[in-house]
Amino acid sequence: MAPAIRPPETAQALPREAYLSQEHFQKELERIFYSTWQYAGHVSEFPTTGSYKRFAVGDVDLLLVRAGDGAINALHNVCRHRGAQLVSDETGTCKRALTCHYHGWAYNHDGSLRGAPKMGEDFDKTQFGLKRAHTEIWNGCVFVHLGDQPPTPVRESLAEVVWPYADLDRAKVAEVATYEVETNWKICWENALECYHCAINHPELVRVFDQDGDAGGADGGDDYVYFVNPLLGDSLSVTLSGQLESKVLFECTTPLDEARGFFQWHTSTFEMVASPDCVAVMTYTPLAPNRTRITQTFLVPEKAEAGTDYDPGTLFELHKLAREQDNQLCTSVQKGVTNPAYVPGPFNDIYEVENLRFLDVYWKLMGDTSDSD
């Protein structure tokens, strides 16, 4: 029997098995990814009735679909007849019904069964709608929750966040960059939550923002953490030049020179870094104990036109460069923790405080991991 993986007694990284064990990984899927709100997209990705986007994590495969009433529904992508996957494309538009390719059962955009060929008069269609997950839209961001019980609304959890850009619901997705990295998803978070590594690994980034600065933020307890890192000198954005690289900016709720921070907030599964010209949304999707898909979604104001108002190569360049640098660090840590010689070392008690908080939330969500060992 494998030993239970338990919280360490002191402030330090996780034990080796937490990064390698398939059984532990499965528990993480169930207790975290299937049981907490997950960022699944932005409203601009659903422009018309029937626009859909898939959201997959672990064994779960959801289809987010814009219905005629404007709602975005999260439907399980599994036919209620004999279980075929309904849609295999990542995104698309289905103007009328979602029709299963196997025997032709057809579903409305709200998941209700619309038709089932030759099932007879006694067949009750109302019993065979697609299963649904919870959805909520906060500031243009679409979240899904797979739990059976109605979860605490996102807007309640984030009530204290003073978000500097009021109009993210009128943003659009300008570009999505994805990376499949040979690392555990928690190593991505452990990397994202500290800037102890920034001076020697992100020389371009630390020319723009003050890694030791603190311009406020909010402490959302177990739900989220929100930082405002001040920018250096006359920098206004997280770009290589430090300057705004778009002519069209988000509406700031505070004056630009007060809003010129490196706004960063996290839940356990989602991270957003915001500047007046670009908001980058990051997710870390677990694929295997040693494999993670990292997605960077770049949002710009809906009126901003690529090539006219901004050059995508310039606007997103520093975000992507820092991501590539972090990907190498995360890959290196996975190699290290795989080595039997690995033992967790102590956190830095100034620069790695948020890592401790992350692990606190992590263990609360995981609960007692020994129950089925």
Ligand code: FES
């Ligand atoms: S499995 Fe979908 S219609 Fe038969």
Ligand SMILES: [Fe+2]
């Ligand atoms: Fe980094």
